[in-house]
Amino acid sequence: QKEVEQNSGPLSVPEGAIASLNCTYSDRGSQSFFWYRQYSGKSPELIMSIYSNGDKEDGRFTAQLNKASQYVSLLIRDSQPSDSATYLCAVHMDTGRRALTFGSGTRLQVQP
Amino acid sequence: DTGVSQNPRHKITKRGQNVTFRCDPISEHNRLYWYRQTLGQGPEFLTYFQNEAQLEKSRLLSDRFSAERPKGSFSTLEIQRTEQGDSAMYLCASTGGGVETQYFGPGTRLLVL
Numbered sequence: 001q002k003e004v005e006q007n008s009g010p011l012s013v014p015e016g017a018i019a020s021l022n023c024t025y026s027d028r029g030s031q032s033f034f035w036y037r038q039y040s041g042k043s044p045e046l047i048m049s050i051y052s053n054g055d056k057e058d059g060r061f062t063a064q065l066n067k068a069s070q071y072v073s074l075l076i077r078d079s080q081p082s083d084s085a086t087y088l089c090a091v092h093m094d095t096g097r098r099a100l101t102f103g104s105g106t107r108l109q110v111q112p
Numbered sequence: 113d114t115g116v117s118q119n120p121r122h123k124i125t126k127r128g129q130n131v132t133f134r135c136d137p138i139s140e141h142n143r144l145y146w147y148r149q150t151l152g153q154g155p156e157f158l159t160y161f162q163n164e165a166q167l168e169k170s171r172l173l174s175d176r177f178s179a180e181r182p183k184g185s186f187s188t189l190e191i192q193r194t195e196q197g198d199s200a201m202y203l204c205a206s207t208g209g210g211v212e213t214q215y216f217g218p219g220t221r222l223l224v225l
Contacts (some may be wrong), residue, residue, distance in 0.1 A: 008152075032212045043203055044155065049212075056217045088154050092212050097168060099145055100214060102154030 001026055006103035014111050019076040021087050021106050026070070029094030033065055033072045034080050036088040038105065044088055048074070079110045114138060116217035119205050125194055125221045132190045133220045137206030145214060146179060147203040148172065155203055161187060194224045208217050 003026045013019045021035075032051055036044035050056045050072065062075040072091075076083055078096040086105040095099055117136045125131050138142050142163050147155035158177070160168040163184035173179075176194075181187040191198055201221050205214035 004154075034213065036216075044218045046213060046215065075201050090154075093210075097157075098143065098154075098160050098162075098212075099147075099157035099168065099170075101157070104152065 002103070003027065003093065003101045004089055004103040006087075006089050008104060009107040011106055012109045012111060013079050014081060015081060017079050017110075018082045019079045019108055019110070021074040021076075021089075021108065023072045023074075023089030023103055024028075025072070025091045025093075025101075026071055027091070027093040028067075028070060030067075030070075030091045031094060032092035033063070035061075035063060035072075035074045035093075035103075036089040036090060037083075038088055040049045040085075043052075048081065049078045077110075079108075081110045081112050083094065084108055084110045098105075114206070116204055116206050116215055116218040118202075120220060121218060122221050122223075124225065126225050127194055127196060129194055130190065130192045131194060131201055131222065132188055133190050133204075133222075134186055135204030135206075135217055136186045137204070138208070138215060141206035141208035141215075142184065143207045144181060145205045145207075146189050147205065149201045149219075150199075158189070161215055165202050191222075194222075196224050198222060199224045 035047045048063045064073045089103040090100040144161045146158040149155040163182040201219045204217045
């Protein structure tokens with residue numbers, strides 16, 4: 001079992017729709033969770049961080065965390081073609097390590 | 113520009129050659145990370161510095177890889193006797209204070225022929 005799992009996609013949504021990206025993680029003691037966006041050939045760019053159970057909203061983005069289910073998600077409202085990218089879920093695991101553990105990413109395609 | 117910078121942005125080398133990459137973190141960030149990313153995968157941790165001390169190294173960091181961060185400022189990652197399997201994007205990230213959020217540089221794309 002991978003430590004951080006994401007569906008590789010592609011996830012295709014029409015412009016203006018809600019895109020829902022999901023991530024599960026294996027370490028129950030994980031405390032910090034991050035979503036990064038990565039355009040092809042570019043480096044990861046931070047979208048949101050979330051530390052507590054529940055929802056966290058920032059503009060068109062909402063991160064949701066459920067530690068009991070070991071599940072974190074990212075919702076993108078009013079999806080735009082410019083949102084087309086790979087979305088990486090990253091977890092700071094409770095292993096004493098400071099590094100982030102990344103999923104392999106979900107590719108999102110927003111159709112105009 | 114106060115973000116993380118990396119040089120060079122691209123490097124093409126022949127198998128067996130040595131290469132060195134540089135990372136300049138965000139000013140006053142005391143923690144610096146190196147990751148490697150191959151196509152279709154998320155970044156994989158290589159090594160971590162707090163100030164000038166190298167505190168963590170991944171199993172991925174074979175003895176051909178060495179990293180240092182003299183004086184706790186910029187960091188270098190050297191790969192000796194490169195192999196084709198070393199072809200990847202090498203990413204540097206930094207963070208500081210009590211914050212865990214890591215900010216990435218633009219990366220160095222390495223191609224070993």
